[in-house]
Amino acid sequence: MYTATRKRLQKLTDSTSKASKHFNRYEIECLIKLFYTLLEETTEKQSSIGIDRNAFRNFLHTTFGMTDDMIMDRVFRAFDKDNDGIVNVTEWISGLCIFLRGNLEERTKYCFEVYDLNGDGFISREEMFHMLKNSLLKQPSEEDPDEGIKDLVDITLKKMDHDHDGKLSFADYETSVQEEALLLEAFGPCLPDAKSHLEFEAQVFKDPHDL
Structure with a gap:
């Protein structure tokens, strides 16, 4: 069972906020919480904590409607910068930064x-x-x-x-x-379409005042 304690969550948010130019602090915290939720779907045993290929591809498919196996695999590799077979929390935030809001x-x-x-x-x-x-x-x-x-x-x-x-x-x-x-x-959809992008952000970045 993977969970982020309040203290750990704040520490992670602090460290990733410095490197993120497209998300504010609250949004980063929301994305870290989602990261830990997706870790529950990770089945491969690994020494470090991260989302494996299957859980990541499932996220792309269910959230953004991606269906092309080759493209989903390549998106995973683009996120997995150190090529260790998992997307860790830093890669998750920096990858989504470009995937969702990159110039x-x-x-x-x-x-x-x-x-x-x-x-x-x-x-x-x-x-x-x-x-x-x-x-x-x-x-x-x-x-x-x-x-x-x-x-x-x-x-x-x-x-x-x-x-x-x-x-x-x-x-x-x-x-x-x-x-x-x-x-x-030109060679296949590897970014979210406008509709799924808006739905994702609306769902993940709920206004804290509404909670």
């Missing part, structure tokens, strides 16, 4: 990290193909669906590959997003 620059870096599947600093043609194949609905037709996705990859590269090297660097991606903000989630 365009922060969200661009985050989305690129999600889409760069092998972490080599580029989004390759193959990575685009995998992500678009996953995120597009399967349409019943006689044509080979892979051909349609290959065409879509070609169109995407033509629009976003500014240095024409057959892959997207961060500079290519950032320039494209600055020109057309809709391209931020």
